[in-house]
Amino acid sequence: MRLRQLIGFLIVCGGIARAGEPTPVDVLKHYDDTMSPKTFDSLITMVAHRQDDTTRTYKFRALKGDGDKIRLWFYEPAAAKGQEMLRVGDNMWVYMPNLKRAIRLASRESFQGGDFNNADALRVNYVADYTPAFGDSGAKDTWLLDLTAKTKDAAYDRIKLWIHKADFMPVKAEYYAASGKMLRSMVFADVKDFHGLKRPSHLVMKNELAQKRFSEMNTLDMKLNIDVPAQRFVLDELGR
Amino acid sequence: MFRASLSLTLVLALTGLARGQESLDQIDQAKAESSTAKTSVAEVNGYLDNRLQGSWINPNTSPVSTRDQPALQDILEANVQLKVHLGSSAFVYADLSLFFQYGTLYYQSDGMGGRQGVADHWVAGLQPFFSPNELYISYAPRPWLHFLAGRKRVVWGSGFAFNPTDLINPPKDPTDPNLQRAGAWQARIELPFERFTFSLLAAPSVLYSSYGLPSAMLAYPSAANLPPPASGQAMSYRDDQFHYLLAARLYALIWDSDINLMAFFSNQYNDGFANKLRLGASFSRYFFTDYELHAEALFQQGSARPFVNHWCVADGAGFGSPGCPDPAAAIGPSKLADSAITARVLVGGRTMFKDESTLSIEYYYQGDGDSDLEFEDTLRALVRAQQSHVALPFGPAAVQDPAVKFAFDPLRRHYLIASYMKPKIHDDWTLGATLIAGLRDLSGMFAPMVSWDAREWLTLTLNGFIPIRGIPVGQVSVNGNSYSEYSMLPFDWRVLFEARAFY
Numbered sequence: 001m002r003l004r005q006l007i008g009f010l011i012v013c014g015g016i017a018r019a020g021e022p023t024p025v026d027v028l029k030h031y032d033d034t035m036s037p038k039t040f041d042s043l044i045t046m047v048a049h050r051q052d053d054t055t056r057t058y059k060f061r062a063l064k065g066d067g068d069k070i071r072l073w074f075y076e077p078a079a080a081k082g083q084e085m086l087r088v089g090d091n092m093w094v095y096m097p098n099l100k101r102a103i104r105l106a107s108r109e110s111f112q113g114g115d116f117n118n119a120d121a122l123r124v125n126y127v128a129d130y131t132p133a134f135g136d137s138g139a140k141d142t143w144l145l146d147l148t149a150k151t152k153d154a155a156y157d158r159i160k161l162w163i164h165k166a167d168f169m170p171v172k173a174e175y176y177a178a179s180g181k182m183l184r185s186m187v188f189a190d191v192k193d194f195h196g197l198k199r200p201s202h203l204v205m206k207n208e209l210a211q212k213r214f215s216e217m218n219t220l221d222m223k224l225n226i227d228v229p230a231q232r233f234v235l236d237e238l239g240r
Numbered sequence: 241m242f243r244a245s246l247s248l249t250l251v252l253a254l255t256g257l258a259r260g261q262e263s264l265d266q267i268d269q270a271k272a273e274s275s276t277a278k279t280s281v282a283e284v285n286g287y288l289d290n291r292l293q294g295s296w297i298n299p300n301t302s303p304v305s306t307r308d309q310p311a312l313q314d315i316l317e318a319n320v321q322l323k324v325h326l327g328s329s330a331f332v333y334a335d336l337s338l339f340f341q342y343g344t345l346y347y348q349s350d351g352m353g354g355r356q357g358v359a360d361h362w363v364a365g366l367q368p369f370f371s372p373n374e375l376y377i378s379y380a381p382r383p384w385l386h387f388l389a390g391r392k393r394v395v396w397g398s399g400f401a402f403n404p405t406d407l408i409n410p411p412k413d414p415t416d417p418n419l420q421r422a423g424a425w426q427a428r429i430e431l432p433f434e435r436f437t438f439s440l441l442a443a444p445s446v447l448y449s450s451y452g453l454p455s456a457m458l459a460y461p462s463a464a465n466l467p468p469p470a471s472g473q474a475m476s477y478r479d480d481q482f483h484y485l486l487a488a489r490l491y492a493l494i495w496d497s498d499i500n501l502m503a504f505f506s507n508q509y510n511d512g513f514a515n516k517l518r519l520g521a522s523f524s525r526y527f528f529t530d531y532e533l534h535a536e537a538l539f540q541q542g543s544a545r546p547f548v549n550h551w552c553v554a555d556g557a558g559f560g561s562p563g564c565p566d567p568a569a570a571i572g573p574s575k576l577a578d579s580a581i582t583a584r585v586l587v588g589g590r591t592m593f594k595d596e597s598t599l600s601i602e603y604y605y606q607g608d609g610d611s612d613l614e615f616e617d618t619l620r621a622l623v624r625a626q627q628s629h630v631a632l633p634f635g636p637a638a639v640q641d642p643a644v645k646f647a648f649d650p651l652r653r654h655y656l657i658a659s660y661m662k663p664k665i666h667d668d669w670t671l672g673a674t675l676i677a678g679l680r681d682l683s684g685m686f687a688p689m690v691s692w693d694a695r696e697w698l699t700l701t702l703n704g705f706i707p708i709r710g711i712p713v714g715q716v717s718v719n720g721n722s723y724s725e726y727s728m729l730p731f732d733w734r735v736l737f738e739a740r741a742f743y
Contacts, residue, residue: 043264050667056696061264077696078742081285082321091496091526097321100374100393100421103400104498106530109592113664153529221264229383230434235498236491237432240378240386 024132024145030168031145031161034199036124040064042194042222048114048215058112062121063226069233070122080112084238087122090153095238102238107155115184115207115215119155126161129154141165156183167191170200182208194222286320286743293736299349301709302730303622303723308363309730310343319373319421329381333392335374335421339452341366369452373421386430393423394441396489396500397586398524398534400600401657401674402648404584405520405538407485407504408443414648414657415674415687415705424485425457436492445483445509458482485509497525511544512573532590542578543608546571550613553620570621575608582607588657597662609653612680615725616716618651622728623718651725654679668693676726681714683707683724697742705734 022030046058059076072085082097085105092105107119126132130147137144147159158176163169170188177183184207188200199219207213231237292314299306319337326332343366346358376390397403401414412420426443444458460478485506492499502520506513524534551563552570564570588602610618656679661672670691677684686708691701709727716723 041264052667054667078285078287079693079697079699081742088493089496091493098419098421099395100423101395104524104526104532106526106532106592108530110596110664223264231383231432234432234434234437235493236430236437236439 024134024143025127027143027163027168028127028130028132028145028147028161031163031170032125032127034168034197035170036064037197037224038064039066039226039228040222040224041226041228043220045218045220046112046114046116046215047218048112049213051210051212053212056113058114063228063232065226065228065230065233067230068123068125068128069230071233071237072122074112082239085118085122086233086235086238087118088233092118092122093235093238097239100239102235107153115205115213116217117155120205121217123155126159130159135160137162142171167198169198184208192219194219195224197222197224281325283323284320286318287740288743289317289319289738289740291315291317291736291738293734295731295734297345297347297355297730298732299347299355299730300353300721301707301732302728303619303626303718304728304730305348305626306730307346307348307358308361308365309346310363310366311345311347313341313343313366316340326377330377330379332377333374334372337371337373337421338368339371340368367451371422371452374423384431384433386428386432388426388428388430391423391425392428393421394426394428394439396439396491396502396522397520397536398498398500398522399536399586399602400534400588400590401602401659401676402586402604403536404586404604404606405500405502405522405536407506407510407518407538408441408487411647411649414676415659415685415703425454435494436490439487439489439491441485441487441489443485443487443509445485447483458484479508481508481514483508495525497523499523512576513540513542513544514576516540516542530591534589535585535587537583537585539581539583540608541581543575543582544573545575545608547574547610547614548617548621549574550617553617553624570625571618584608595662596664597660600657600659602657604650604655604657606650606653606655610651611653612714612716615652615680616718619716619718619723619728623721648676650678652678652680677708678725681716681724682711683709683715683726685726685729699738699740699742701738701740703736703738705731705736707731707733 040062042062044060044062046060048056048058050056057076058074058080060072060074062070062072064070068087068089070087074080074083084095086093086095086102090107092107093102094105095102105118107117107123109118110116111118111121123129126147129150131150132145132147135144135146141164143163143165145161145163147161149157156175157178160174160176162171162173164171169191172188173186174182175184175186184205186206187204189204190200190202191198192201194201199222201219203217205215205217293312295309295311297306297309297311317337317339319335322334324332343363344360346360347355348358350356372391374390374392376388376392379387393409395403395406395409397405402412408424408426410420410422424443425446426441428439428441430440431438446454446457447460448454448456459480459482485504487502487504489500489502500520500522502522504518504520505516506518507515518538518540520536520538522534522536524532526532548571549564549569551561554563583605584607585605586602588600590598590600592598656675656677659672659674661670663670665671671689672691673686673688675684675686684707686706687703689701689703691699693699707726707729709724711724712722714724715727
């Protein structure tokens with residue numbers, strides 16, 4: 001991963017050398033590499049804060065393989081234990097232990113009833129899904145990337161993403177519907193070093209349509225450069 | 241029963257081996273230990289579930305006896321799901337349930353349009369039993385090669401409420417597909433690859449079981465080894481054949497679609513077909529971002545469904561008449577050898593609205609279902625059998641399996657299954673409703689529900705079941721009484737309260 005980061009850094013530096021500042025695509029690629037490395041194995045908790053001030057806590061393992069594939073195993077709470085999720089390209093499934101089978105999911109559906117949607121948790125490939133442009137960030141030390149969905153299959157129609165210039169770390173994001181209404185907003189915090197990859201470990205997604213609702217996602221651990229057979233990411237593997 | 245209790249006790253004792261998942265290193269370390277130090281790592285979870293249901297039994301709506309159907313019933317289920325890793329490429333999985341049941345308040349027709357009470361009595365279907373819903377060993381020597389032996393629920397079709405291609409498992413409950421967990425005993429070889437999977441499966445019939453545990457598979461035991469019939473039950477039918485199902489299936493992910501092609505060859509496996517080849521296919525895909533569409537079809541020659549001998553019920557004829565010498569043969573699988581190809585097809589879709597509510601609509605065509613005349617004959621046979629006190633191997637949809645709340649056993653050809661679910665009302669409440677409608681006579685079953693996730697580990701659900709029988713379209717009149725398919729359900733309403741605690 002360090003080599004990959006070095007190459008990314010050199011690409012960015014090359015862009016800076018050519019034009020004085022990286023292009024929006026360069027910055028967005030760096031975001032994708034930071035938030036969703038090529039392959040990883042991670043342990044994550046999600047705490048959903050609800051309207052009645054109570055919380056629901058989920059714990060799951062996420063395994064990302066080559067070629068835009070990711071698989072999740074849920075450990076907590078007890079009612080969700082045994083559930084699995086799989087994404088291959090644009091396809092998503094959830095395995096329900098009570099049904100003993102997997103059913104297809106839409107990318108815009110809520111992720112475990114929290115404030116992230118399935119695409120937030122299972123698909124971070126913004127370079128593929130969005131066209132970036134620089135906007136006015138309002139601060140000298142950050143870029144504002146204005147992302148417009150390339151297709152209707154993207155999870156959001158528009159995203160505003162603030163990136164710290166010094167270290168390319170994401171700072172915050174806003175997610176919009178086609179009508180221009182803000183649906184959610186996210187704050188990226190607590191940058192940690194996961195086996196050589198520095199990335200925010202604490203994400204707070206606020207539901208802008210409900211007053212008190214927000215969800216926190218904490219990355220407890222993340223290993224990189226995982227060698228996983230392609231068969232771990234096939235539909236029939238779920239529930240095995 | 242002792243065996244069942246002992247099995248569950250052993251499983252519960254094994255749960256002491258279970259470990260949590262505190263970090264990736266712990267997960268990896270546990271698997272490494274299990275692989276190198278010859279130890280086993282177990283994961284365990286499960287639930288305790290209580291279902292209390294009350295029904296208003298109406299013996300006059302159905303030509304089927306209600307004598308053994310309690311108006312008040314309680315079902316307690318203790319479930320444990322255990323996965324024991326045997327190294328890095330094998331594991332044993334068990335999903336076991338122990339059921340205790342109690343029923344009281346029985347009614348039957350008083351012969352004058354009313355009902356009369358029946359004293360509490362022994363009912364075979366209300367005895368405690370053990371259900372090894374799934375119990376298998378899985379071994380994957382290579383990423384592309386998987387072996388499995390034991391009992392597992394394998395569902396290949398894409399239907400949500402119902403799967404016409406599912407010839408393998410016990411049927412599920414369309415009003416709540418979560419309830420049916422039981423699978424079939426089988427040996428399976430699977431070859432998963434990146435974009436397709438090939439599966440071969442062999443499943444023997446369970447021919448005898450005791451308290452849910454199988455005691456004879458594939459072939460009937462010799463008479464000397466035959467267990468005695470349960471009290472009140474006749475000796476089971478025996479033959480010297482092998483009862484099995486062989487299945488092959490190819491799954492492919494093509495154009496963002498799940499496509500399954502299936503072939504089944506069976507000999508008297510869950511039905512009367514002998515050496516029968518059936519073909520199936522299914523499809524599922526999202527269109528326009530939010531609309532999931534699916535289709536599932538089974539093609540076969542003939543039918544294993546029971547049909548009535550018209551000469552047993554025609555005017556001027558009847559049981560014992562020259563055209564119907566044997567009342568016991570009045571209903572039977574008379575189309576087993578038909579050469580006509582019939583199809584069972586389910587087409588449906590599912591979508592989620594902006595408020596996160598979901599709507600699922602499915603249409604089911606059962607090509608070998610009763611025609612109008614055949615349905616009329618069926619009802620006449622049931623009425624005459626009741627009058628003659630003859631037990632026929634047939635009846636309207638009724639709950640035989642306590643694991644499900646409602647059994648979908650369609651008699652006719654055209655059905656609509658629609659379900660709507662609105663979750664996250666005040667965070668923890670879910671409202672839903674399911675409608676199963678026979679489109680030929682517009683009768684059906686309406687099943688509303690409200691669910692409350694009282695705690696992360698506790699879900700309380702209130703279900704209602706209301707037969708829709710009042711629409712006078714396509715009904716059949718027998719002896720002055722009008723019947724439709726779902727009017728034959730022997731209750732006016734049913735309420736079920738369920739409490740499920742997860743651990």
